[in-house]
Amino acid sequence: MTERDTVDDIADQWALIRPDLNGEAIALIGRLRRLNSRVDQSLREYFATWSLDSSEFDVLATLRRAGEPCELNARALLEAAMVTSGAITNRVDRLSAKGLVERRPSPTDRRAVLVRLTPAGRTLIDEALAGHVSNEERLLAALTPAEQTQLTTLLRKLLVAHGDTEPFPRSR
Incomplete structure (x- = not known):
């Protein structure tokens, strides 16, 4: 079984509240945004060392x-x-x-x-x-x-x- 991430919980909540919405789009964009935030933080920390x-x-x-x-x-x-x-x-x-x-x-x-x-x-x-x-x-x-x-x-x-x-x- 694939390990769940935070976005899985968010997508599950939307599926309950608004099952008419495209949960895959919500999950994919959510993951891109969350990953971007984590990557940016790592880059900022590295650049600060310089x-x-x-x-x-x-x-x-x-x-x-x-x-x-x-x-x-x-x-x-x-x-x-x-x-x-x-x-x-x-x-x-x-x-x-x-x-x-x-x-x-x-x-x-x-x-x-x-x-x-x-x-x-x-x-x-x-x-x-x-x-x-x-x-x-x-x-x-x-x-x-x-x-x-x-x-x-x-x-x-x-x-x-x-x-x-x-x-x-x-x-x-």
Whole structure:
């Protein structure tokens, strides 16, 4: 018998009160939301060991995976992070104050600013990344490699169906 989780109790309650509703949808979305909360908590705890929050790690990782020279214009960074321009400004300000990123004028557009990893920022993200991936592997350890592949395929299908198909910005 499969072990029950908290969502099973919630779904059972809804089935009694509103049997006309799709209990599978309630249970699946409930599980996604609860799992997301637990994953976010684990990530926050890991990033804190590096004196970063999740949003700062995201900016550093975005710049690092952009490829050499590990910089993006502010607009591309904004698009990659999917937040407001004010939020990106605050993140970049905090990382700049820590000496992890620097702003520089674009050589091709006087109105544009480029955000680049500093050597300290690159070292930090490279060192933190290995532990981050190990943490992610730990979070997924209850699934076999085949189950992880199957889940990846299904989640991709849902993301595409909901319009999450924008390409990642590259260095500019």
